[in-house]
Amino acid sequence: MKHGEKVVLEKGKLVVPDYPVIPFIEGDGIGPEIWQAAKNVFDAAIAKAYEGTRKVMWQEVLAGEKAFNETGNWLPNETLEMIKTHLVAIKGPLTTPIGGGFRSLNVALRQELDLYICYRPVRYFDGVPSPLKHPEKTNMMIFRENTEDIYAGIEFSAKSPEAVKLISYLKTEFGVNKIRFPESSAIGIKPVSKEGTERLVRGAIEHALKNNRKSVTLVHKGNIMKFTEGGFKNWGYALAESEFAEKVFTWKTYLDIKEKAGKVAADQKLEEAKAAGKLIIKDRIADIFLQEILLHPENYDVIATLNLNGDYISDALAAQVGGIGIAPGANLNLETGHGIFEATHGTAPEFAGLNQLNPSSLLLSGVLMFDYLGWSEVSELITKSIEEALVNKTVTKDFADQMEGANLLSCSDFGEELVRLIKKN
Numbered sequence: 001m002k003h004g005e006k007v008v009l010e011k012g013k014l015v016v017p018d019y020p021v022i023p024f025i026e027g028d029g030i031g032p033e034i035w036q037a038a039k040n041v042f043d044a045a046i047a048k049a050y051e052g053t054r055k056v057m058w059q060e061v062l063a064g065e066k067a068f069n070e071t072g073n074w075l076p077n078e079t080l081e082m083i084k085t086h087l088v089a090i091k092g093p094l095t096t097p098i099g100g101g102f103r104s105l106n107v108a109l110r111q112e113l114d115l116y117i118c119y120r121p122v123r124y125f126d127g128v129p130s131p132l133k134h135p136e137k138t139n140m141m142i143f144r145e146n147t148e149d150i151y152a153g154i155e156f157s158a159k160s161p162e163a164v165k166l167i168s169y170l171k172t173e174f175g176v177n178k179i180r181f182p183e184s185s186a187i188g189i190k191p192v193s194k195e196g197t198e199r200l201v202r203g204a205i206e207h208a209l210k211n212n213r214k215s216v217t218l219v220h221k222g223n224i225m226k227f228t229e230g231g232f233k234n235w236g237y238a239l240a241e242s243e244f245a246e247k248v249f250t251w252k253t254y255l256d257i258k259e260k261a262g263k264v265a266a267d268q269k270l271e272e273a274k275a276a277g278k279l280i281i282k283d284r285i286a287d288i289f290l291q292e293i294l295l296h297p298e299n300y301d302v303i304a305t306l307n308l309n310g311d312y313i314s315d316a317l318a319a320q321v322g323g324i325g326i327a328p329g330a331n332l333n334l335e336t337g338h339g340i341f342e343a344t345h346g347t348a349p350e351f352a353g354l355n356q357l358n359p360s361s362l363l364l365s366g367v368l369m370f371d372y373l374g375w376s377e378v379s380e381l382i383t384k385s386i387e388e389a390l391v392n393k394t395v396t397k398d399f400a401d402q403m404e405g406a407n408l409l410s411c412s413d414f415g416e417e418l419v420r421l422i423k424k425n
Contacts, residue, residue, distance in 0.1 A: 027092020
């Protein structure tokens with residue numbers, strides 16, 4: 001194939017050339033330094049894996065402060081168009097503009113490209129400091145809905161004409177009388193749709209089946225919000241039963257059997273399903289789930305949840321295995337093939353230019369990207385080098401401050417150490 005070709009989607013599958021053009025946004029704050037460290041590691045892993053037969057042609061596109069300073073626009077149309085046409089991109093952290101304009105550049109990218117899955121795998125690396133006694137029991141894949149719920153951004157400030165009008169309409173047209181202080185209430189609306197739920201849950205189930213995972217848990221607050229979050233649970237179960245009937249066993253089915261034939265019969269059916277290798281689909285109330293991931297994380301595998309719940313859960317789980325500095329993330333549309341892979345932490349402007357912080361979130365997001373492209377040999381080399389560096393206690397400031405006998409490295413030196421390990425391996 002020719003150098004510099006686009007990644008394309010054909011018949012529902014990505015077609016990746018040997019020399020793909022991958023747009024990147026280096027990010028704000030510490031973004032440039034973690035990007036440079038990560039890029040060096042990516043290139044070394046590709047060179048090691050393919051010995052020159054494959055190479056990424058990195059193409060910078062602008063967003064955030066750099067874009068604003070150079071173009072007067074926080075998110076230029078050219079950037080959106082480049083990512084739209086090339087399908088796959090990677091980015092560092094971006095500043096949220098102060099004042100008018102975008103509420104969040106990250107949200108804007110997700111909305112513009114309809115990246116309906118926020119994918120956050122969480123696993124423990126040996127040697128990483130953790131507040132848990134057994135962090136190694138935490139190994140989950142989070143599928144967070146990325147375009148509905150609070151990310152739809154429908155809200156009005158207190159005493160605004162819109163809030164006053166909407167509250168009045170709710171009272172007069174629908175008899176709503178539970179707004180305790182209507183004159184001083186801001187108000188928001190959270191849309192949760194059947195279509196949005198189905199495409200997220202479908203992606204989670206397909207991923208679980210492909211990767212031989214044991215369960216998918218629908219996390220919701222449907223005991224209180226019965227038609228939005230409760231709808232998410234019900235639509236999720238219905239999708240599982242209609243599209244994957246031969247491959248799954250749902251907790252809903254378990255409860256139906258229990259009601260009709262008793263607990264012993266239900267338990268027997270559940271054990272038969274597990275023995276047959278069927279994927280178990282279950283659900284948990286969000287607050288109970290947040291307790292469960294501390295007490296019994298080994299009971300959970302793939303998680304499908306709404307936007308706000310997923311925000312809490314992603315960061316809570318990241319803390320269990322070492323913090324958000326080592327947590328990767330991807331924003332995906334499995335129907336169009338679009339994917340933006342990103343560092344999940346903030347810009348940390350107080351550390352910008354100090355060359356101190358950990359590039360691992362961006363590195364591991366790159367691992368997700370190379371897996372998405374089908375370049376698993378690259379992913380394995382990067383992951384193995386990070387694992388080895390952590391066991392050797394050759395780490396950046398965030399981990400060195402918590403490790404006894406650590407060898408403190410700068411951001412760039414950590415990248416160079418990973419390159420050395422990749423070449424050695």
